[in-house]
Amino acid sequence: MKRRVSLFVSCLVDQIRPEVGLASAQVLERAGCEVEFDPRQTCCGQPAFNAGHRAEAACVARSFLDVFHGKETIVAPSGSCAAMVTHMAQLFPEDSVEAERARSVAQRTFELSAFLVRELDVLDLGARFEGSVTWHDACHGLRELGLHDEPRALIQHVAGAELVEMPAAESCCGFGGTFSVKHPEISVAMLDTKLDSLRGREVDALVSGDVSCLMQIGGRLQRQGSPLRTLHLAELLVAR
Amino acid sequence: MSGSLLPSERFEENARAALADPVLHGALARATELFGERRSGALAQVPEWEALRERARVIKAETLAQLDVHLERLEANLVRAGAVVHWARDGQEACRIVEGIARESGARRLVKSKSMTTEEIGLNHALEQAEGQDREPVETDLGEWIIQLAGETPSHIIVPAIHKTKAQIAELFVEKLAVEHTDDAAELTRTARRILREHFAQADLGISGVNFAVAETGTLLVLENEGNARMTTTLPRVHVAMMGIEKVIPRLSDLALFLRLLPRSGTGQHLTSYQSLLTGVKRSPEDEGPEALHVVLLDNGRSAMLKTEVTRQSLACIRCGACLNACPVYREVGGHAYGSVYPGPIGAVITPQLSGLAKAGKLPFASSLCGACRDVCPVKIDLPQLLLHLRSEVVEGGRMPHARDRVERGLEGFIERVTFRLWRHAVSGPRRYRAASYFARFVPHALLTRFGPLGTWSAGREAPRLARRSFRELWKARP
Ligand code: SF4
Numbered sequence: 199m200k201r202r203v204s205l206f207v208s209c210l211v212d213q214i215r216p217e218v219g220l221a222s223a224q225v226l227e228r229a230g231c232e233v234e235f236d237p238r239q240t241c242c243g244q245p246a247f248n249a250g251h252r253a254e255a256a257c258v259a260r261s262f263l264d265v266f267h268g269k270e271t272i273v274a275p276s277g278s279c280a281a282m283v284t285h286m287a288q289l290f291p292e293d294s295v296e297a298e299r300a301r302s303v304a305q306r307t308f309e310l311s312a313f314l315v316r317e318l319d320v321l322d323l324g325a326r327f328e329g330s331v332t333w334h335d336a337c338h339g340l341r342e343l344g345l346h347d348e349p350r351a352l353i354q355h356v357a358g359a360e361l362v363e364m365p366a367a368e369s370c371c372g373f374g375g376t377f378s379v380k381h382p383e384i385s386v387a388m389l390d391t392k393l394d395s396l397r398g399r400e401v402d403a404l405v406s407g408d409v410s411c412l413m414q415i416g417g418r419l420q421r422q423g424s425p426l427r428t429l430h431l432a433e434l435l436v437a438r
Numbered sequence: 439m440s441g442s443l444l445p446s447e448r449f450e451e452n453a454r455a456a457l458a459d460p461v462l463h464g465a466l467a468r469a470t471e472l473f474g475e476r477r478s479g480a481l482a483q484v485p486e487w488e489a490l491r492e493r494a495r496v497i498k499a500e501t502l503a504q505l506d507v508h509l510e511r512l513e514a515n516l517v518r519a520g521a522v523v524h525w526a527r528d529g530q531e532a533c534r535i536v537e538g539i540a541r542e543s544g545a546r547r548l549v550k551s552k553s554m555t556t557e558e559i560g561l562n563h564a565l566e567q568a569e570g571q572d573r574e575p576v577e578t579d580l581g582e583w584i585i586q587l588a589g590e591t592p593s594h595i596i597v598p599a600i601h602k603t604k605a606q607i608a609e610l611f612v613e614k615l616a617v618e619h620t621d622d623a624a625e626l627t628r629t630a631r632r633i634l635r636e637h638f639a640q641a642d643l644g645i646s647g648v649n650f651a652v653a654e655t656g657t658l659l660v661l662e663n664e665g666n667a668r669m670t671t672t673l674p675r676v677h678v679a680m681m682g683i684e685k686v687i688p689r690l691s692d693l694a695l696f697l698r699l700l701p702r703s704g705t706g707q708h709l710t711s712y713q714s715l716l717t718g719v720k721r722s723p724e725d726e727g728p729e730a731l732h733v734v735l736l737d738n739g740r741s742a743m744l745k746t747e748v749t750r751q752s753l754a755c756i757r758c759g760a761c762l763n764a765c766p767v768y769r770e771v772g773g774h775a776y777g778s779v780y781p782g783p784i785g786a787v788i789t790p791q792l793s794g795l796a797k798a799g800k801l802p803f804a805s806s807l808c809g810a811c812r813d814v815c816p817v818k819i820d821l822p823q824l825l826l827h828l829r830s831e832v833v834e835g836g837r838m839p840h841a842r843d844r845v846e847r848g849l850e851g852f853i854e855r856v857t858f859r860l861w862r863h864a865v866s867g868p869r870r871y872r873a874a875s876y877f878a879r880f881v882p883h884a885l886l887t888r889f890g891p892l893g894t895w896s897a898g899r900e901a902p903r904l905a906r907r908s909f910r911e912l913w914k915a916r917p
Pocket residue numbers: 703754755756757758759760761762784811814815816817818819
């Protein structure tokens with residue numbers, strides 16, 4: 199029986215990198231899932247939550263829960279949005295309907311690579327990519343969801359792709375939501391320190407599981423005129 | 439970059455100055471990386487590390503939940519061992535207590551070993567300014583001494599002179615001590631030792647901090663690597679130990695656990711070179727130790743942190759410094775940028791609670807919330823959770839700390855609040871979301887990147903563009 203999956207694409211993917219959403223759907227379908235997209239979805243509320251605007255975050259989280267509490271399995275191509283779902287319950291009173299819903303939805307929400315590897319036990323999606331790639335561990339995926347080996351295993355199963363580890367793979371890229379505009383100089387300095395660790399390594403593409411990090415890293419690389427491409431994991435996994 | 443304490447209100451300016459200083463940047467990068475590597479090396483030999491952390495977290499949580507009980511027990515056992523116990527509500531009171539002890543004991547020469555708590559309350563300055571005589575203590579920890587010579591403040595809680603290079607220290611010695619120039623670290627250390635020994639020989643009052651205070655025995659544990667704290671606490675006839683009230687642990691047997699966690703997390707050592715377990719005063723003339731021991735128990739805003747379970751975690755900190763070394767923001771800007779005695783993630787958490795959100799409300803925002811600090815903390819403090827909590831307190835209190843003055847602060851707070859409110863309206867319903875997404879595509883990109891957040895973003899990075907068609911449109915059009 200096909201597993202029914204409801205895609206939560208995240209607001210950034212919806213508005214800025216829709217290709218990532220399409221690629222995610224395709225990856226899930228290749229892994230044997232039936233994918234649905236509920237167009238009532240918007241955002242998980244994370245921008246406000248991280249900036250300290252809890253009332254606003256709660257309001258957005260409530261509408262997220264309205265959409266998703268009825269879904270069996272929810273998959274997001276973002277570690278930080280998936281991690282946000284695990285924080286949602288604290289925005290509501292302990293014994294409220296919303297808190298209850300948030301706890302239950304959190305159990306059924308997965309980041310894409312975690313879902314493929316841990317839930318479906320799928321590693322090979324038949325992708326092919328000629329070139330060397332490096333993986334950037336997005337903070338929330340790495341530290342809140344414990345994703346480390348999963349994306350790497352998926353990359354290693356892409357035919358033709360060579361995984362070159364970046365020494366500072368686990369360091370923050372400096373995005374951090376509003377941090378990136380409240381402290382732009384520090385944000386960029388953090389990223390430069392990270393990218394410096396790639397020096398002397400031949401890499402064609404930098405891959406990550408979060409569009410927010412890719413926006414930060416890609417924006418800097420583009421400004422510097424670097425030939426290094428940025429790709430979302432889903433895009434790599436559908437490459438042929 | 440100057441080494442003096444700059445106010446937390448000026449975090450951005452301080453940080454910018456630090457980023458523009460390549461010497462500082464190099465020193466920071468080398469040192470934090472080295473400590474990080476040493477820590478990982480030391481941890482690799484302790485397979486049960488996670489279990490140790492969890493036990494430490496539980497012990498701290500249980501102790502803090504009944505802090506008054508443990509403190510009373512500690513006081514009773516300190517007194518039984520011959521110590522005098524002083525309670526200080528705030529820094530001023532603590533300084534006055536130490537001044538009084540110095541005056542009454544007729545102490546002329548003071549030495550001090552490393553203690554962040556005394557930095558927190560500005561004890562040196564207070565003793566120097568005290569009525570009557572100038573009694574500024576001589577710092578005897580090498581790093582602290584260097585900082586004192588330079589007239590600066592520490593920039594790291596365990597490596598106070600982390601921001602200084604060897605060359606800068608060599609220059610400082612020539613200038614302040616009139617010694618010949620040398621770049622040889624061993625020679626510099628010898629000079630320091632020679633001068634500090636003279637101070638020790640003459641000191642009649644020693645001030646130290648406390649790493650752990652054992653309630654069941656009244657024993658104080660002081661950890662260090664140079665032997666100066668041992669001398670500070672045993673050579674002078676009077677010893678003053680200054681400790682925050684959170685330093686108490688219930689049992690002597692708990693020490694074994696914390697001794698495994700702290701040095702490994704801080705410097706990557708299996709154990710510090712010296713561990714002094716001090717119980718009371720000397721009983722007979724042949725004994726070692728001081729004739730009088732005064733223990734100052736400092737609150738200074740700590741009991742307010744006990745109120746909620748979230749903030750209470752802040753008091754579990756054992757000041758190992760691991761979160762500083764792991765923090766990518768600290769690694770870029772260094773300790774002085776925070777404008778507070780405690781920098782880095784733990785500084786951003788406790789400074790606003792100690793000195794108020796009005797003064798230090800910027801610090802909780804000086805983090806990308808990457809969580810590297812939480813991963814390394816030996817007592818498992820959820821630092822990102824605390825930062826988020828403090829951010830919401832700042833927002834709910836209507837204080838937007840990212841502005842220079844009251845008017846601008848009010849305006850910036852207003853704009854941010856309005857922005858988030860508009861955003862909330864736009865994204866909390868599918869229809870409004872679609873409308874916002876539709877209209878946003880009419881705003882020229884060039885305009886967006888001139889002003890507001892995207893303008894700031896664009897200084898160092900290309901700004902993201904809205905896709906021509908959103909995912910939901912593309913999905914609808916899918917065959
Ligand atoms: S918060 Fe944790 S890691 Fe940071 S200094 Fe305290 S004990 Fe060490």
